[in-house]
Amino acid sequence: MAETLIAAIGASLLLYLLFGGADFGAGILELVVGPRAQPYVDRALSPVWETNHVWLILAVVLTFVGFPAAYVAVSTYLHVPLSLALLGIVARGVAFTFRHYDPAPPSTRRWYTRVFKASSVLTPFFLGVVFAGIAEGRMHERLEEGFLSVFVSPWLSPLAAAVGLFTCALCVFLAASLLAAERGPRAGGQLPYLRVARGAHLAAISLGGLVFAVAWHSHVAFAHRFLDSPVALGCMGIATALIPVVAWSFGRGAVLWLRLAVAAQVATIVAGFGVAQLPVLVAFQAGESITYVDAAAPATTLRLLLMALGTGAVLIGPGVVYLMRVYKSEG
Amino acid sequence: MASTLAFHIVFACVGMSLPWFMVVARWRELVTGDPIYARLSEAWSKGVAIFFAVGAVSGTVLSFQLGLLWPGFMLHAGPVIGMPFSLEGTAFFVEAIALGLFLYGRDRLRPRVHLACGVMVGVAGMASGILVIAANGWMNSPSGFTVGPEGFTDIDPVAAMLNDAWGVEALHMVLAALASTGFAAAGVHAMRLRARPQLRLHAVGMRIALMFGVVAALLQPLSGDLSAKSVAERQPLKLAAMESHFVTESGAGLWVGGIPDMKERTVNYGVQIPYALSFLAYADPHAEVRGLADFPEDEWPPVLVCHLAFQLMVMMGVGMAGVGVLFLGLRWKKPSWVEHPRFLAVVVAATPMGFIAVEAGWVVTEVGRQPWIIYGVMRTEEALTPMPGLWIPLAISLTVYVTLSALALAVFRRQVRAVEEGEPDHG
Numbered sequence: 001m002a003e004t005l006i007a008a009i010g011a012s013l014l015l016y017l018l019f020g021g022a023d024f025g026a027g028i029l030e031l032v033v034g035p036r037a038q039p040y041v042d043r044a045l046s047p048v049w050e051t052n053h054v055w056l057i058l059a060v061v062l063t064f065v066g067f068p069a070a071y072v073a074v075s076t077y078l079h080v081p082l083s084l085a086l087l088g089i090v091a092r093g094v095a096f097t098f099r100h101y102d103p104a105p106p107s108t109r110r111w112y113t114r115v116f117k118a119s120s121v122l123t124p125f126f127l128g129v130v131f132a133g134i135a136e137g138r139m140h141e142r143l144e145e146g147f148l149s150v151f152v153s154p155w156l157s158p159l160a161a162a163v164g165l166f167t168c169a170l171c172v173f174l175a176a177s178l179l180a181a182e183r184g185p186r187a188g189g190q191l192p193y194l195r196v197a198r199g200a201h202l203a204a205i206s207l208g209g210l211v212f213a214v215a216w217h218s219h220v221a222f223a224h225r226f227l228d229s230p231v232a233l234g235c236m237g238i239a240t241a242l243i244p245v246v247a248w249s250f251g252r253g254a255v256l257w258l259r260l261a262v263a264a265q266v267a268t269i270v271a272g273f274g275v276a277q278l279p280v281l282v283a284f285q286a287g288e289s290i291t292y293v294d295a296a297a298p299a300t301t302l303r304l305l306l307m308a309l310g311t312g313a314v315l316i317g318p319g320v321v322y323l324m325r326v327y328k329s330e331g
Numbered sequence: 332m333a334s335t336l337a338f339h340i341v342f343a344c345v346g347m348s349l350p351w352f353m354v355v356a357r358w359r360e361l362v363t364g365d366p367i368y369a370r371l372s373e374a375w376s377k378g379v380a381i382f383f384a385v386g387a388v389s390g391t392v393l394s395f396q397l398g399l400l401w402p403g404f405m406l407h408a409g410p411v412i413g414m415p416f417s418l419e420g421t422a423f424f425v426e427a428i429a430l431g432l433f434l435y436g437r438d439r440l441r442p443r444v445h446l447a448c449g450v451m452v453g454v455a456g457m458a459s460g461i462l463v464i465a466a467n468g469w470m471n472s473p474s475g476f477t478v479g480p481e482g483f484t485d486i487d488p489v490a491a492m493l494n495d496a497w498g499v500e501a502l503h504m505v506l507a508a509l510a511s512t513g514f515a516a517a518g519v520h521a522m523r524l525r526a527r528p529q530l531r532l533h534a535v536g537m538r539i540a541l542m543f544g545v546v547a548a549l550l551q552p553l554s555g556d557l558s559a560k561s562v563a564e565r566q567p568l569k570l571a572a573m574e575s576h577f578v579t580e581s582g583a584g585l586w587v588g589g590i591p592d593m594k595e596r597t598v599n600y601g602v603q604i605p606y607a608l609s610f611l612a613y614a615d616p617h618a619e620v621r622g623l624a625d626f627p628e629d630e631w632p633p634v635l636v637c638h639l640a641f642q643l644m645v646m647m648g649v650g651m652a653g654v655g656v657l658f659l660g661l662r663w664k665k666p667s668w669v670e671h672p673r674f675l676a677v678v679v680a681a682t683p684m685g686f687i688a689v690e691a692g693w694v695v696t697e698v699g700r701q702p703w704i705i706y707g708v709m710r711t712e713e714a715l716t717p718m719p720g721l722w723i724p725l726a727i728s729l730t731v732y733v734t735l736s737a738l739a740l741a742v743f744r745r746q747v748r749a750v751e752e753g754e755p756d757h758g
Binding site: 027053056058060061062064065066069071072074075076079082083086087089090091094099101103104128143147150151182242266297300304308309312315320322323326327 | 389396405409410418424429431491590715730738
């Protein structure tokens with residue numbers, strides 16, 4: 001049962017990365033491309049964004065109900081980057097909503113846009129930092145060593161910075177692939193994002209490499225587990241094999257293929273990391289860790305949680321499909 | 332945490348109530364064919380969208396803050412009381428989808444389907460609120476587990492969710508949400524109507540919103556009575572603190588107003604209604620009501636805060652019920668006076684009453700439970716994060732929320748203006 005729940009948490013994080021990530025990436029894109037991107041960004045985001053943080057909430061709720069010890073460890077020792085990411089989520093969400101709905105004078109709207117762009121970079125960066133902190137194994141429980149050692153050093157590392165940047169690049173890449181469809185080649189002219197998207201693709205690939213290099217260099221146990229796991233390596237192999245497919249779809253403007261390939265790439269990357277990390281949920285110093293078996297809530301709770309999840313999926317799945325159909329029906 | 336919750340509760344109230352206003356307006360539009368209802372429903376649905384978005388964001392923050400600030404609580408409580416949270420997630424999802432359909436489907440869906448989507452938004456919004464209250468009810472009336480040396484065992488999430496406090500608390504909160512949002516929305520419409528009496532939109536809007544607010548405000552005393560009886564049975568100490576009732580006695584009196592004097596253990600400057608407390612708490616004027624002195628002093632909640640917050644909540648409730656009686660009376664006898672400037676002034680004055688009552692009531696239930704975070708099981712200090720320098724994140728979140736509230740208010744004003752711009756001068 002715990003395994004099913006882990007899969008559900010993984011799936012919900014993946015969906016958050018795909019949808020929420022595209023959303024963050026759109027903000028970063030606007031930062032890179034400039035104001036002419038704004039109408040496309042607004043159009044592409046407005047129906048989706050109301051639902052996208054829900055994936056994060058879902059993952060968080062499943063974690064604190066199903067694996068409370070892991071949730072508590074993360075929120076205690078990674079308090080600082082989590083709070084910074086949250087601050088980013090608040091600022092971003094509010095700035096975007098207000099920009100969309102507030103009939104404000106241009107000077108105010110420019111402020112919304114600035115906040116929107118800045119927080120679009122900071123939020124995924126710090127979320128990446130949090131995930132690096134969970135995997136890297138720098139946390140410890142010796143409270144007497146003081147604030148810096150307990151609450152800062154677990155996430156202040158080259159690896160965390162690399163993962164943060166990698167997350168941002170993934171987001172831009174996702175957003176560019178999504179937005180490419182908003183204005184297909186038939187609409188005339190070169191897509192403003194095509195160049196950026198290629199750039200983001202390259203950046204994501206090289207930053208992914210950097211993450212591995214840093215992890216290897218700082219002797220993170222995670223990197224070794226990754227290379228020892230055939231499944232994780234297989235996932236990485238698929239992600240790599242998809243690179244030419246993505247490049248080809250960019251060149252041809254084959255939007256559907258592009259989206260599928262991009263989603264598959266991100267999914268395999270996430271799956272690879274997940275497989276390498278398990279059974280560890282949260283890594284501590286000196287090889288100590290919280291595994292999903294240690295952290296699991298009693299069986300009654302897990303059973304009820306899965307039942308609730310199933311009910312939810314039955315209600316929500318068709319709803320999302322219907323919403324998308326109605327939204328796209330405008331033609 | 333408190334600042335996030337204080338902020339979130341306002342959004343939650345609006346999120347539970349405003350969709351219903353928008354649905355009623357849309358329904359009136361379908362029944363009467365009067366385009367003014369279409370415009371009203373559209374204006375309100377924009378409000379719903381803004382509040383939903385900001386509420387979703389502050390909800391995301393809350394789901395993390397539980398762990399950021401109260402890891403001790405979450406470690407033990409998560410498996411027990413996580414159930415309503417996961418169901419709430421479902422309700423939230425459904426609400427998001429239905430709202431998306433309502434916002435983007437006005438001209439694309441058949442009117443009945445569109446209306447049904449609006450109803451779904453309202454039902455799901457209400458359900459989320461009620462489910463979250465289950466968690467708060469559990470903190471007041473913990474059930475569904477046994478405390479042993481190894482933490483909480485024999486966990487039964489269903490029993491935890493169906494705790495004794497849930498029903499009364501949820502009823503009280505639903506009515507409070509409707510009353511506060513109804514009065515606030517009616518107040519805004521009344522204010523604009525005073526400035527521009529020719530705008531029919533505001534007159535229609537005020538009537539619908541006020542109707543919701545008034546019905547809820549008139550029902551609220553009944554639910555308050557149920558809550559009082561439930562608290563008297565489960566948390567006699569909280570009742571004693573709310574009432575500044577120091578000494579156990581039969582035929583206890585009820586203080587109206589007054590400031591508790593902790594040294595002398597009495598209440599100054601208040602008026603006491605004889606036998607009223609016994610009667611309200613146990614439906615028997617001679618029943619014995621336990622006083623604070625019966626309990627060890629280190630388990631007392633802050634009496635002054637509870638007492639004042641409770642008095643404030645009741646005062647606001649009575650005020651709203653008064654406006655409600657006046658409104659119903661006018662509608663019945665002198666319908667044209669509903670738009671009389673004097674009555675409008677009364678409605679404007681009542682704008683914040685509901686939300687003041689909500690915040691005060693929340694203070695009563697939270698502060699009244701101190702020093703416990705889980706009543707009788709876990710003390711608040713045991714649950715707090717070990718991180719030092721907590722005032723920094725607290726100061727930051729307070730600043731953020733004050734700024735956000737100011738911004739939201741400004742946006743709201745501009746929205747109202749923008750809606751008015753599009754209105755014909757005589758509808």
